[in-house]
Amino acid sequence: MGVRTVGGRRGVIRKYRDWLPEIPEEAIASLGEGDTPLIEAPRLSEKIGASLYLKFEGMNPTASFKDRGMTVALSRAVAAGSRACVCASTGNTAAAASAYSARAGISCFVVVPAGKIALGKAVQVLAHGAKIIQIEGNFDAALRLSKTAAEELGNVSLVNSVNPDRIEGQKTASFEVCESLGCPPDALALPVGNAGNITAYWKGFKEWREAGLAQAAPRMLGFQAEGASPLVTGQDFESPETVASAIRIGAPASREGALAAMHESGGLIESVTDAEILAAQEALAHEEGVFCEPASAAGVAGLLKLAREGRAPEGVVVSVLTGHGLKDPDVILSRTRLPDPIPATFEALVESMRRVEPAAR
Ligand code: AN7
Numbered sequence: 380m381g382v383r384t385v386g387g388r389r390g391v392i393r394k395y396r397d398w399l400p401e402i403p404e405e406a407i408a409s410l411g412e413g414d415t416p417l418i419e420a421p422r423l424s425e426k427i428g429a430s431l432y433l434k435f436e437g438m439n440p441t442a443s444f445k446d447r448g449m450t451v452a453l454s455r456a457v458a459a460g461s462r463a464c465v466c467a468s469t470g471n472t473a474a475a476a477s478a479y480s481a482r483a484g485i486s487c488f489v490v491v492p493a494g495k496i497a498l499g500k501a502v503q504v505l506a507h508g509a510k511i512i513q514i515e516g517n518f519d520a521a522l523r524l525s526k527t528a529a530e531e532l533g534n535v536s537l538v539n540s541v542n543p544d545r546i547e548g549q550k551t552a553s554f555e556v557c558e559s560l561g562c563p564p565d566a567l568a569l570p571v572g573n574a575g576n577i578t579a580y581w582k583g584f585k586e587w588r589e590a591g592l593a594q595a596a597p598r599m600l601g602f603q604a605e606g607a608s609p610l611v612t613g614q615d616f617e618s619p620e621t622v623a624s625a626i627r628i629g630a631p632a633s634r635e636g637a638l639a640a641m642h643e644s645g646g647l648i649e650s651v652t653d654a655e656i657l658a659a660q661e662a663l664a665h666e667e668g669v670f671c672e673p674a675s676a677a678g679v680a681g682l683l684k685l686a687r688e689g690r691a692p693e694g695v696v697v698s699v700l701t702g703h704g705l706k707d708p709d710v711i712l713s714r715t716r717l718p719d720p721i722p723a724t725f726e727a728l729v730e731s732m733r734r735v736e737p738a739a740r
Contacts, residue, residue, distance in 0.1 A: 381407030381454070382482065388414040391447050391551040392454060398554070398586065399451060399547050406458035408483035412439045412446035413551055417559040417697065422666040423679065427686045429696045431679075432564070433663070434556055437671055437703030441503060444576060444701045445475035447552060448545030453479040455544045456536035461485060464536045465528050467521035469572065469625045470500030471702055476538050477509035488528075488535075490514060490521040497624055497672065497707035517619065519630045522573075540575025541632045549576055553583025556697055557593060564597045565694030570677035570701060571601040571610060571637055571648060572626035578636025580699070581644060598692060599646035601637060602681035604674075608650040610637055622653040622710060625674035625702060651680040657714075659683060663700070670704030 381404050384390060390409030392402055415438040424431040436444035453476075456464055463486040466476045473489035473496065480487035489504055493513035504511045514521055522539060529537035540546060557563050563584055571577050577599060584596040603611055607619035607627050616629035631637065641648050651659075656673050659680035664670045678698040685691045704711070721727040 381405055381409070384409060384411035387411060390450060391548055392450055395551045395554060398551070400455065400544060402451070402454045403458055406454045407450075408453045408457060408479050409450050410440035410446065410478065410482060412450055413555065415439060415552075415555070417556065418667070418669060420663075420667045420669075423662060423683075427682050427691050427696065429565075429682075429691060429693055431682070432560070432695070432697045433667070433669055434552065434697055434699045435669060435671070436552065436699060436701050437675070441471075441475045441478045442499075442703035442706060443471040443475060444549065444552065444699070445471045446479070448540060448548035448575070448579070449475040449479040449538065451548030452536070452538045452542055452544040453483045453485075456538065457483045457485065459536070460534065461536040462534045463488065464538045465490065465525050466538045467491070467518060467525040468496070469518050469627055470496035470706070471625055472539065473509070473511070474500045474503035477504045477507035480509060481507045486510070488512060490525050492517045492521060492627075495624055495627065498709055499706035518573075518628050522632060539632065540573060540579075546575060546579045546582060546636075549579035550583030550586070552699070553580045554587060557584070557587050560695060560697075563587065563593050563595055564697045566598040566600055566646070566692035566696045567699065568600040568602065568678035568682050568696060569699040570623070570626055570674045571603050572607070572628040572631065572674065574601075574610065574631040574633035574637035576699070576701065577601045577640050578633045581636070581640035596644060597697070599640045599644040600678070600681060600685075600692065601641065601646070601648040602677040603648065603650050604656060604677065605650040605652045610634065610648045611650045621656075623656050623672075623674035623677060624707070625672060626677065649681060649684075651677055651684055655680040655684060657710075660704070664704065669700065671700040672702040672704050672706045673710055675699075675701040
C-alpha cells in the first residue's frame with residue numbers, strides 16, 4: 380500500500396483521483412500536500428478595488444506549490460519503475476523533488492545554477508539527502524542538461540514541469556480555489572517563470588467548467604520580473620536577472636501553455652520591476668500578516684500596478700502566493716537587520732519601545 384498520511388490533509392492524489400492520470404495505490408508518495416488556505420486580504424483589497432484572496436501555497440509540506448505536481452510525478456515514476464529522478468531548478472522544484480524522492484524511496488539529482496538558489500531551498504535539498512549539482516550556467520542551461528540526462532540514462536525520470544504529470548498535479552490548485560469560493564474567481568494573478576503553473580491553473584479551470592461545475596473561468600493575469608520577462612518582450616533572455624531568484628528564467632519551457640492561457644481567458648502577461656516585487660512582498664507581510672518569498676509577490680505587485688494605472692480587475696480576485704517567505708531569508712536581511720542589544724533593565728526597555736521605528740533599518 381502507498382504510504383499514507385493519517386488525519387487532516389489527504390494529499391492531492393487521494394483527493395482528486397478521478398481528475399488525475401492513473402496511479403496505483405501502492406505507488407502513491409504523498410506528504411499531505413494541497414488543501415492550502417485561501418486567505419482574505421482586506422487591506423490590499425481596498426488598494427486594488429477588488430475582493431482579493433491569497434491562495435497561500437507556502438503552506439504545502441515543502442513550503443511551495445511544487446508539491447502538488449511532485450506527488451503525482453514521483454508516484455508515477457515509481458509506478459513506472461524509475462530508480463532515480465532528475466530536475467533543473469531555481470530552488471523550489473529541487474526542494475520538492477528531494478522530499479518526494481525521499482518519501483518514494485528513490486534517488487534524486489537536482490541541477491541548479493551555482494550560487495543562485497535561495498538559502499532555505501538549498502538547505503532543504505541537503506536535509507533530504509538529495510544530490511545537488513551546481514553548474515556554471517543558468518536555469519535554462521540546467522534544464523537542457525537535465526532533459527538530456529533523462530533521455531540518455533535509463534530509468535531516470537525528468538520531474539520538471541515539461542513532465543505532464545507535474546501539470547496534472549498542479550492543476551488541483553484551481554479545483555481548490557473554485558471549491559473554497561463556491562465558484563471560480565473573476566481573475567487569478569500569479570508569477571510566471573518557466574510557465575508550468577499558469578498552464579496548470581488554466582487547464583484546471585477549463586476542466587472544472589467542462590465538467591459543468593461552473594459556467595465561467597477566470598481571466599489569467601501572469602506577471603514576470605522585468606529582468607526575466609521573455610513572454611512579455613517576445614524574446615528569450617540570455618542572462619535573466621531579478622531579485623526573485625525563483626523566476627530568474629530566460630526561456631520558459633511552457634511558453635505555449637502560458638500564451639494560450641492568456642489568450643483563451645482574455646487575460647494578460649505583463650512585467651513588474653524588482654522594486655515593485657519587494658514592495659508587494661513587504662505589503663503582504665506588514666499589512667496582511669502573510670510572508671511569501673519575492674517571486675510569490677509578483678502577482679500582487681502586478682495587481683497593484685494595474686490598480687495604479689486604472690486597469691485593475693473587478694470582482695473576486697485570487698493571487699497565488701507560490702512559496703513561503705522563509706525560503707529566502709537573505710532578501711529580508713539585505714534590507715533590515717536585528718537591532719543591537721540593550722541592557723536588561725525596564726528603563727532601557729521603555730526607552731527602546733519609545734523609539735518609533737519597529738526595527739533598525
Ligand atoms: C516561488 O523551482 O522553476 O511559472 O525550478 O519557485 O511554473 O515556473 C520555480 C518556479 C513561481 C514560477 N513562484 O512558476 C523551480 C522553478 C515560485 C517558484 C514560480 C516558481 P512556473
